[in-house]
Amino acid sequence: MQITFEVNGTRAEVEVPARTTLADCLRHHMGLTGTHVGCEHGVCGACTVILDGDAVRSCLTLAVQADGTKVTTVEGLSSDASLTPLQMAFRKHHALQCGFCTPGILTTMHALLSQEPNADEERIRDVLSGNLCRCTGYIPIVKAVLEARAAYGGPAAMENAHGV
Amino acid sequence: MKLPSFDYASPRTLAEAAALLAASDGGGKLIAGGQSLMPLLALRLASPSVLVDLRHVRDMNRIEATADGLRIGAKTRWRDIEGDPALPAAHPLLAAAIPHVAHYQIRNRGTVGGSLAHADPAAELPGLAVACDGELEVFSARGTRRIAAADFFLGPLTTALEPDEIIVALRLPPWQSTRRWGFDEVARRRGDFAVSGIAMFHDLDGVGRATNVHIGVFGASSQPCRLRTAEAALDGQVVDAAVIDRVVGAARAELDPPEDIHASAGYRRALTGALIERTLKRMAGQPEH
Numbered sequence: 001m002q003i004t005f006e007v008n009g010t011r012a013e014v015e016v017p018a019r020t021t022l023a024d025c026l027r028h029h030m031g032l033t034g035t036h037v038g039c040e041h042g043v044c045g046a047c048t049v050i051l052d053g054d055a056v057r058s059c060l061t062l063a064v065q066a067d068g069t070k071v072t073t074v075e076g077l078s079s080d081a082s083l084t085p086l087q088m089a090f091r092k093h094h095a096l097q098c099g100f101c102t103p104g105i106l107t108t109m110h111a112l113l114s115q116e117p118n119a120d121e122e123r124i125r126d127v128l129s130g131n132l133c134r135c136t137g138y139i140p141i142v143k144a145v146l147e148a149r150a151a152y153g154g155p156a157a158m159e160n161a162h163g164v
Numbered sequence: 165m166k167l168p169s170f171d172y173a174s175p176r177t178l179a180e181a182a183a184l185l186a187a188s189d190g191g192g193k194l195i196a197g198g199q200s201l202m203p204l205l206a207l208r209l210a211s212p213s214v215l216v217d218l219r220h221v222r223d224m225n226r227i228e229a230t231a232d233g234l235r236i237g238a239k240t241r242w243r244d245i246e247g248d249p250a251l252p253a254a255h256p257l258l259a260a261a262i263p264h265v266a267h268y269q270i271r272n273r274g275t276v277g278g279s280l281a282h283a284d285p286a287a288e289l290p291g292l293a294v295a296c297d298g299e300l301e302v303f304s305a306r307g308t309r310r311i312a313a314a315d316f317f318l319g320p321l322t323t324a325l326e327p328d329e330i331i332v333a334l335r336l337p338p339w340q341s342t343r344r345w346g347f348d349e350v351a352r353r354r355g356d357f358a359v360s361g362i363a364m365f366h367d368l369d370g371v372g373r374a375t376n377v378h379i380g381v382f383g384a385s386s387q388p389c390r391l392r393t394a395e396a397a398l399d400g401q402v403v404d405a406a407v408i409d410r411v412v413g414a415a416r417a418e419l420d421p422p423e424d425i426h427a428s429a430g431y432r433r434a435l436t437g438a439l440i441e442r443t444l445k446r447m448a449g450q451p452e453h
Contacts, residue, residue: 001172018169018170018171018172018215019166019167019168019169019170019205021167024166040165040166040206041202041203041206041207042199042202042203042206042270045267045269051272054243054272054273055268055269055272056269056272057199057269057270057273059202059206060198060199060202060203060270061198061273062172062195062198062202062215062217064172064174064217065198065219108268108269112268126355127267127268129267129268129354129355130267130268130269130270130355
């Protein structure tokens with residue numbers, strides 16, 4: 001089936017079988033392998049992409065359902081060679097080890113902070129429950145996301161000294 | 165696993181969707197958010213001949229408050245319910261239950277109709293629909309009919325929906341603002357399916373006795389249900405410690421919970437009793453009007 005959508009700011013036309021998930025479409029048909037596929041049935045969150053502004057599981061979305069939408073993958077978070085503030089905070093706080101889950105967490109947290117820059121630690125932890133990370137124990141991830149809020153118009157890092 | 169092969173259609177109207185389903189001779193499946201169906205496809209537990217996508221069918225995602233109660237369109241997403249500022253007053257039990265449904269990314273796509281059609285025995289919305297005497301509005305080429313939630317859920321992943329029918333809306337009866345109510349569940353992580361959960365409410369008569377008692381359970385039975393003997397133990401009583409004991413005892417005796425990797429039947433029975441006890445105590449502290 002023919003689908004036309006915008007991926008990371010660029011218009012794309014792809015021909016895929018109806019059964020193709022959005023994750024496989026991005027990876028296999030478009031070479032965007034930054035979107036990782038872990039469980040393939042909606043449990044691990046590694047394949048999260050941003051669809052029309054909302055974080056969604058790309059393994060639980062058909063490619064044909066993305067026709068006419070705007071999709072942002074981890075490759076699209078940064079428009080040039082530099083890291084985004086969220087990515088820099090992940091590096092600073094060692095919020096990743098093996099990195100497999102990281103694209104899904106970055107896209108999820110980018111969508112969250114874009115919509116809710118004042119998300120508090122409880123909200124961040126609640127949202128993060130949809131992404132499995134087996135390396136970090138989540139503590140450095142939460143610290144990084146709390147710090148990155150300032151770049152989205154949320155509270156400045158110093159004001160969150162408590163718990164950070 | 166990769167999904168099985170299927171045909172795909174995305175009709176513009178409900179009538180076209182119903183016609184496509186009817187023409188598929190029982191092999192077709194509806195998809196909207198896909199958050200329950202896609203895992204079934206990935207696990208090859210479902211292999212429809214055609215997927216009929218409701219994404220272009222309009223006006224199915226409204227939440228309307230009427231004199232008949234609440235009408236929630238089948239394509240309403242969890243995040244739409246969560247973000248509706250009127251709901252905590254219009255239906256506090258619904259507003260309290262929905263934050264427990266699934267994880268953030270799934271909440272952005274998962275829909276009311278999908279959850280009802282999927283009929284997971286541990287899902288919150290089917291439990292709430294049964295606890296509140298809800299009705300499902302369904303559409304087919306034969307017309308529209310309503311099915312009581314109590315008659316809709318027949319067992320795990322099994323419903324009274326005919327293969328050519330489309331869930332259009334969930335209707336919940338009007339909510340009395342003076343009502344005492346409670347919702348609670350235990351899940352391994354917030355957002356996971358419940359090991360056991362309860363949704364309950366009652367009204368108070370002029371002298372403070374419980375009337376119109378509803379005790380709904382999900383996750384601790386093969387389909388969501390009301391605990392009728394526990395309700396009878398509470399009906400007409402002023403809620404005190406002795407009454408709560410009797411209600412909890414009746415609930416534990418009445419339950420016949422499933423056993424699985426997450427919990428034994430005995431654990432679910434004990435847990436459900438504890439949830440009812442805790443919630444009744446909390447409800448007793450709610451203000452009298």
